[in-house]
Amino acid sequence: MKKGWASDIQIDAMELLKSIMSQLGIDHTFFMQLVLVLVCYFFLSRFLFKPVLTILLLRAHRVDGVRRSADTMLFEHDKMIVNYKTKWREYELRAVEVSHKIVSEARSEAVKIIDDAESKANEYLKNKRQDIEKEAKKLSIELGHTSSEVEALIVTKLLGA
Numbered sequence: 001m002k003k004g005w006a007s008d009i010q011i012d013a014m015e016l017l018k019s020i021m022s023q024l025g026i027d028h029t030f031f032m033q034l035v036l037v038l039v040c041y042f043f044l045s046r047f048l049f050k051p052v053l054t055i056l057l058l059r060a061h062r063v064d065g066v067r068r069s070a071d072t073m074l075f076e077h078d079k080m081i082v083n084y085k086t087k088w089r090e091y092e093l094r095a096v097e098v099s100h101k102i103v104s105e106a107r108s109e110a111v112k113i114i115d116d117a118e119s120k121a122n123e124y125l126k127n128k129r130q131d132i133e134k135e136a137k138k139l140s141i142e143l144g145h146t147s148s149e150v151e152a153l154i155v156t157k158l159l160g161a
């Protein structure tokens with residue numbers, strides 16, 4: 001009897017399940033549709049979704065690689081800028097040192113040239129003064145001879161004698 005009672009519960013459960021399914025609009029085509037959906041899902045999954053997903057993953061991997069290489073390039077760029085600025089400062093310091101050296105050499109050369117010019121000018125002036133003194137002595141000697149004649153002439157004119 002127990003078997004009958006359990007089988008009655010099974011039959012009641014089956015009828016209940018059938019009534020629920022009929023109320024939901026599920027009939028014998030549901031299982032065929034379910035099978036078709038599952039077949040389509042596995043077919044599309046194998047031949048469409050997996051290749052597209054693989055392509056998307058490869059693309060994401062390549063993009064990450066490109067981003068990493070871009071980050072590396074930016075890092076190297078920053079290092080190059082720092083390197084460039086350091087070298088530029090060194091070259092500027094060298095240029096300042098070289099310009100100071102050249103200016104100091106030019107000044108010392110200018111001082112030498114000016115000293116040489118001054119000594120030549122002083123020597124020239126000394127020679128010209130000596131020449132002028134010689135000329136002045138000559139002229140004073142000549143004037144000394146002619147001055148007595150001029151003196152006599154002045155005295156005669158003034159005194160009328």
